[in-house]
Amino acid sequence: MTDDLLDGPGEAVGRVLGTADATPLTFWTAVSPGSYLQLDDVVVTRRELPDREPVTIAGVVTQVRARHEGAQFDSDVFAIADGTLPAQVQEAAEVTTTRVDPELYVPPTPGAVVHRAEGDARARALHFDRMERRIPMGMGRDGVPVYLNADFLDGTRGAHVSISGISGVATKTSFATFLLYSVFRSGVLGGDAVNAKALIFNVKGEDLLFLDHPNTRLDDATRAEYARLGLDAGAFPDVRVYAPPRVGDSSGTPDVSSRLTGVDSFYWTLSEFCADRLLPYVFADADDERQQYTMVVHSVAAHLARYAQPADGGVSIDGVRLGSYADLVDHIVEQLNDDETRSDWAGSAVGLGTVNAFARRLIGSKKDLGRLIRGDLATRRPHSINTAESAQVTVVDLHNLPDRAQRFVVGVTLKSEFERKEKAGTAKPLLFVVLDELNKYAPREGSSPIKEVLLDIAERGRSLGVILVGAQQTASEVERRIVTNSAIRVVGRLDPAEASRPEYGFLPPAQRQRALLAKPGTMFVNQPDIPVPLCLEFPFPAWATRVSEAGRAPSETLRSITQSADPFAVVGSGTTDDDIPF
Amino acid sequence: MTRFFVDAWDPAYGASFEAGGGGPAAPSSAQVDADVELPAVDWRAIGVRRDVLAPEVVLLVDGVRRIDASLWTAEEDGGSFPGIAASYAAGVVRCDLERGAAELAGARVSRGLFTASPSAEDVVAGRVRYPVHRVGGTGELSKLPPAVQGPLTALEVEVSNAARIDGDLLVVDGPLRSRRQLPRTLGYIKTQHSQYLDARLTAVVTGLTPGQRSPVFRLGTAWGGYSWYLRLPVTSGAPWAGIVRVECSAELTDAQAIELADLSLVTLPRFASTPYKDPRAPQNLIPIAGLERRLRGLLGDARLLHRVLTAAARGIRR
Numbered sequence: 001m002t003d004d005l006l007d008g009p010g011e012a013v014g015r016v017l018g019t020a021d022a023t024p025l026t027f028w029t030a031v032s033p034g035s036y037l038q039l040d041d042v043v044v045t046r047r048e049l050p051d052r053e054p055v056t057i058a059g060v061v062t063q064v065r066a067r068h069e070g071a072q073f074d075s076d077v078f079a080i081a082d083g084t085l086p087a088q089v090q091e092a093a094e095v096t097t098t099r100v101d102p103e104l105y106v107p108p109t110p111g112a113v114v115h116r117a118e119g120d121a122r123a124r125a126l127h128f129d130r131m132e133r134r135i136p137m138g139m140g141r142d143g144v145p146v147y148l149n150a151d152f153l154d155g156t157r158g159a160h161v162s163i164s165g166i167s168g169v170a171t172k173t174s175f176a177t178f179l180l181y182s183v184f185r186s187g188v189l190g191g192d193a194v195n196a197k198a199l200i201f202n203v204k205g206e207d208l209l210f211l212d213h214p215n216t217r218l219d220d221a222t223r224a225e226y227a228r229l230g231l232d233a234g235a236f237p238d239v240r241v242y243a244p245p246r247v248g249d250s251s252g253t254p255d256v257s258s259r260l261t262g263v264d265s266f267y268w269t270l271s272e273f274c275a276d277r278l279l280p281y282v283f284a285d286a287d288d289e290r291q292q293y294t295m296v297v298h299s300v301a302a303h304l305a306r307y308a309q310p311a312d313g314g315v316s317i318d319g320v321r322l323g324s325y326a327d328l329v330d331h332i333v334e335q336l337n338d339d340e341t342r343s344d345w346a347g348s349a350v351g352l353g354t355v356n357a358f359a360r361r362l363i364g365s366k367k368d369l370g371r372l373i374r375g376d377l378a379t380r381r382p383h384s385i386n387t388a389e390s391a392q393v394t395v396v397d398l399h400n401l402p403d404r405a406q407r408f409v410v411g412v413t414l415k416s417e418f419e420r421k422e423k424a425g426t427a428k429p430l431l432f433v434v435l436d437e438l439n440k441y442a443p444r445e446g447s448s449p450i451k452e453v454l455l456d457i458a459e460r461g462r463s464l465g466v467i468l469v470g471a472q473q474t475a476s477e478v479e480r481r482i483v484t485n486s487a488i489r490v491v492g493r494l495d496p497a498e499a500s501r502p503e504y505g506f507l508p509p510a511q512r513q514r515a516l517l518a519k520p521g522t523m524f525v526n527q528p529d530i531p532v533p534l535c536l537e538f539p540f541p542a543w544a545t546r547v548s549e550a551g552r553a554p555s556e557t558l559r560s561i562t563q564s565a566d567p568f569a570v571v572g573s574g575t576t577d578d579d580i581p582f
Numbered sequence: 583m584t585r586f587f588v589d590a591w592d593p594a595y596g597a598s599f600e601a602g603g604g605g606p607a608a609p610s611s612a613q614v615d616a617d618v619e620l621p622a623v624d625w626r627a628i629g630v631r632r633d634v635l636a637p638e639v640v641l642l643v644d645g646v647r648r649i650d651a652s653l654w655t656a657e658e659d660g661g662s663f664p665g666i667a668a669s670y671a672a673g674v675v676r677c678d679l680e681r682g683a684a685e686l687a688g689a690r691v692s693r694g695l696f697t698a699s700p701s702a703e704d705v706v707a708g709r710v711r712y713p714v715h716r717v718g719g720t721g722e723l724s725k726l727p728p729a730v731q732g733p734l735t736a737l738e739v740e741v742s743n744a745a746r747i748d749g750d751l752l753v754v755d756g757p758l759r760s761r762r763q764l765p766r767t768l769g770y771i772k773t774q775h776s777q778y779l780d781a782r783l784t785a786v787v788t789g790l791t792p793g794q795r796s797p798v799f800r801l802g803t804a805w806g807g808y809s810w811y812l813r814l815p816v817t818s819g820a821p822w823a824g825i826v827r828v829e830c831s832a833e834l835t836d837a838q839a840i841e842l843a844d845l846s847l848v849t850l851p852r853f854a855s856t857p858y859k860d861p862r863a864p865q866n867l868i869p870i871a872g873l874e875r876r877l878r879g880l881l882g883d884a885r886l887l888h889r890v891l892t893a894a895a896r897g898i899r900r
Contacts, residue, residue: 070872073859083682084853085872086675 009044010118013037016045017092018110024057024097027107029114031091037061039514040141040535042117042125043095045108056101057108058117058125060532063094063510096508096532099125127529133188136229137179137525138538145229146536148179148488149529150188155427158487158528159462162438162478163471164504165492171520172471172492173207174545176200176434178538179469183432184392185231195429197387199417201410202397203436209259210544211393212239214551218542225539233542235554240391242266244401244409245371252377255400258547262554266396267383268412270315270328270375274308277301278373280449281415282365284407292351293358299347300332300358314375325373326366333359368404385413387431388420410441411450418453418466427465433457438470439477451479458485475503489526491533493518507533585656586665586705588892610776613802616783618836619843620797625786627794628847636848637751638680641687642869643742644755645672645734646877649727650887653895655699664723665697667705667712667891668730671877672737674745675869677853684869687745690737691880696726707894710887735760751849755870759805762831768846769807769829772865774822778809787811788821793851798843800832807832808839812846814854814864824854824864 014037016022017030029045031037044058068080070087079085095114101124117125122144128134133150140146152158161179163172180198183189189196202208214235226233243254245265254265268278279301283294308315314323318335322328335341336355346355377383387394396413398406414433421431435441435454442454457468458481470486472478476498483489489506494515498504504512506526511533515524521540526533544550616622647670655663673689695705695712698721705712717729739761742752751766758769778801779787787796790813798810809829816824828850830842854864860871 070876072875076859079868080684081682082852083677083679083684084868086677086684086686086869086876087872088686 009115009121011035011116012113013043013116014093014114016108016110016112016114020092022107022110024100024105024107026062026094026096027059029093029095031093036091037064037093037116038141039064039510041093042098042122042140042142043093043114044117044121044125045112045114047106047108047112049104049106052104053102055104055106056099056124057097058099058101058121059095059097060125060534061093062096062508062532064091065093066091094510098530098532099127126534131529135179135182135186135188136231137182137534138229138523138536139225140534140536146525146534148525149527150183152487152528153183153467154189154192154430155462155465155467159467160458160482160486161467161469161488161490162475162483162486163469163490163492163523164475164494164498165471165473165518166495167473169493169518169520171523172490173204173434173436174521174541175490175492175523175538176469176471177208177211177543178541180393180432180434181236181542182229182231184236186229189430192428192430196392196432197390197429198393198432198434199385199387199413200393200395200434201436202395202399203406204399206256206258206397206399206547207545208395209241209256209263209397210547210550211236211395212262212554213544213549215540215542215544215549216551217549218540222540222542226542229539233539235543235551236393237554238392239395240264240393241395241397242385243397244405245374247371250376252374252381252383254397256397263397265383266385266409267372267374267377269310269313269377269383270322270325270373271308271310272384273325273328273373274304274315276412276416277305278408278412279304281408281411282369282404283361284411284448284450285404292354293361296346296350296355296358299350300336300345303345313377323375325370325375327375328373329362329366333363365404368402369408372401372405372408385416386420387417407441407448407450410435411448411453414450414453414457418457418461418464421464421466427463430465430467432467432469434469434471436471438472438482439474442470442479442482444477444479455479455481458482474498476501487528489533491515491518491524491526492522493520511535586653586702586895587656588651588653588888588895610778612776612778612806614778615800615802616779616797618798618800618808619840622783625783625797627786627790628797629794630847631844634844634848636679636852637749637845638678639747639750640677640679640849640853641742641745641750641752642675642677642755642853642867642873643672643738643752644870644873644877645670645738646874646881647671647730647734648878648881648884650693650884651891652723653697653891655697655702657699657701663697663699663702663721664726665695665699665702666723666726666730667693667695667887668727669693669881669887670730670734670737671880672734672741673873673877673880674741675873676745677869684872686873686876688741689877689880690741691877691882692733692737694730694733696729697721705891705894707887707890710882710890739764751845753850753867757805758807758829758831762807762833764831766842767830768842770850770867771827771829772862774825774827787825790825792816792824793847795843795847798836798839801829808834808836808843810843810846812850815851816854816864817857826850826865
């Protein structure tokens with residue numbers, strides 16, 4: 001075995017040990033005195049072969065142990081510490097192979113020198129050299145950037161991200177937004193980055209409403225960290241925030257409490273509701289699909305699409321003008337209860353019990369959806385969520401909507417976005433969809449209209465340029481086909497019972513254990529290129545994640561929104577000479 | 583090179599050494615001067631002196647040996663000599679009691695082919711070499727294992743000299759024999775084969791409580807010197823349980839010998855081993871036991887060496 005330096009690796013840290021089996025895929029390394037190896041360190045060793053070029057074996061440390069050699073009994077440690085029993089502390093590290101080059105799967109020779117991989121050797125060991133486009137994801141445990149292969153994110157060779165972890169400590173949403181920031185700002189998408197869009201559903205608190213505000217707690221150390229990743233620390237430059245209208249507010253002002261400027265309200269008009277057949281999304285609970293009344297839903301939706309006429313914001317059906325969702329529901333229920341019109345609406349072969357079950361649930365939806373489906377607001381006022389015409393990042397706030405309304409918004413928005421991309425027929429520009437609580441929208445059991453849309457995105461989105469960044473507490477409760485279609489799997493802190501499920505089979509046992517105590521900001525990322533998940537820490541967000549961190553609002557948000565304009569401000573004051581003088 | 587044959591018997595069967603239990607069996611004919619520290623009539627147990635402090639650094643030396651193979655040579659005249667291929671190692675543990683660290687301060691491994699055969703040459707088995715140590719006399723098999731002791735003692739002296747510093751105390755496992763000239767050195771004898779003292783003085787020795795020693799006496803034998811008995815911490819009440827004999831060089835003055843005896847009383851008991859961990863407890867000191875384990879590890883795998891020796895013998899025969 002030659003001990004000479006391989007081309008480019010760092011210091012020698014130990015030797016392959018021979019008291020445990022060395023295999024081509026895992027081997028143990030005895031750490032030399034004065035050196036250390038920690039979990040996730042990247043190492044490289046070399047195996048000489050007769051009449052062939054040497055094989056370079058690179059790997060990641062997946063376990064480290066230290067023990068007293070020469071001690072027989074547990075209590076010997078006291079004699080050793082007392083200075084009476086001679087013993088040697090020996091550390092050993094388990095290395096899981098990440099790359100064998102050339103691909104000749106031979107075990108390393110016991111006694112072979114193991115080097116810490118640095119620079120190019122580290123990049124080769126982690127396959128970064130084969131990545132043509134690399135998206136920085138954060139810092140490895142060794143403080144050097146780790147990358148994601150863009151080919152597996154943008155649909156070239158794979159798409160979709162699945163992020164799992166306990167709520168609160170796993171920082172799933174923060175990682176998803178950091179990933180988006182990195183995708184948009186690292187330049188790997190080239191010209192496509194300008195047109196690429198992101199649609200983010202904000203389900204908890206008002207955390208994501210300040211993406212365009214700089215973070216006041218950002219310090220120089222964090223800025224330096226961003227710089228090492230090749231990124232500028234800053235807020236998202238181009239963000240549009242949508243919030244549902246306030247309950248009982250006839251003017252349709254957005255229902256937000258902390259962010260006061262630059263928020264648009266979103267809703268659907270009654271005529272859109274009828275014409276686009278949105279009624280099934282009112283019944284988007286997985287339980288609903290198993291019931292008999294789904295026939296009635298589709299039949300009523302078809303009837304509405306055929307007969308509803310737009311009438312000054314509202315609709316008119318059979319000559320009756322309906323000005324609100326509650327009116328529409330009452331009208332449908334009335335028609336269904338009438339023996340003469342029931343068969344026109346629900347079809348002929350439907351039992352009275354089924355119709356009543358439908359009617360009962362429809363009436364139940366009045367309270368939840370009344371503020372989202374409107375007939376009282378000006379028709380020409382912009383109100384729909386359309387990422388193609390929106391800013392680069394579109395945030396849809398759902399956090400103060402009831403469950404049924406959240407499902408309705410997510411279902412309808414995803415459906416319309418996916419249909420729009422289908423019509424466009426090209427993958428570019430890309431659309432990233434960030435959706436938390438995926439287990440609610442695409443549960444493993446049952447079926448619902450939203451689950452169908454999400455499955456469509458998971459299975460066909462790659463070719464249509466719709467990339468799903470799904471987050472959930474438990475991947476085991478999410479539809480299997482969505483999880484398996486995700487090329488990139490990310491795990492933050494996991495629940496102990498959850499970590500043992502087969503969905504996390506990509507984590508080696510040691511990492512599975514570590515995932516139980518992962519700190520906020522620590523993620524394990526598995527990508528198809530690299531056989532071992534990489535442990536990384538992503539930097540503190542450079543954008544505000546709550547109102548207390550928010551810096552000065554970007555000026556565009558003040559200008560674009562009419563509600564926020566100060567009616568008493570002197571027009572033209574403080575502006576440049578280019579303005580029209582009065 | 584002389585042809586030789588490796589004995590099929592495991593060498594351990596031919597090397598069972600005397601396993602001593604109980605106390606000294608045979609009375610010794612050696613002259614004893616019991617009046618060195620106290621007059622013989624005044625003999626009594628001596629406890630720890632308050633003003634004596636244990637040395638900061640204690641060095642303990644030991645050696646191990648193992649017979650890797652028994653072999654037979656084939657001489658030109660058709661005769662045959664027995665031989666043993668032995669591995670032996672010596673090491674020093676430096677117990678730094680101030681720092682609380684015991685470390686291997688040096689270890690040397692050596693091997694040899696011990697035989698009386700006049701034509702024997704070094705045996706090279708793989709990457710291992712067994713240089714010839716020619717034994718005098720007829721060289722029957724039973725005389726060969728003790729012949730390893732000489733080179734082993736020389737090796738022990740070599741490693742212990744390399745590890746010494748000022749103010750330390752060297753404890754040698756076994757009698758001092760040829761190591762009398764080493765300064766601040768104690769010989770530590772675990773097993774009592776001979777009874778040096780008469781019945782009345784022996785009663786003082788067997789009456790020692792743990793942590794006490796007998797007065798210093800002087801042996802008049804060829805390897806004689808100052809000597810004393812000491813009882814290590816022990817729970818058994820048997821008369822000779824935990825009793826060890828400690829000796830030092832005859833070239834010292836009486837006062838120096840007594841000083842060393844007091845020093846041994848504050849130093850050695852803390853090294854005593856525990857019965858459930860060591861079958862030779864408490865006499866087999868903890869550092870020595872640890873050292874022996876390390877040295878045995880350094881000797882190499884016995885089966886492997888037996889294999890390469892067998893292969894080497896076969897190679898010569900062809």
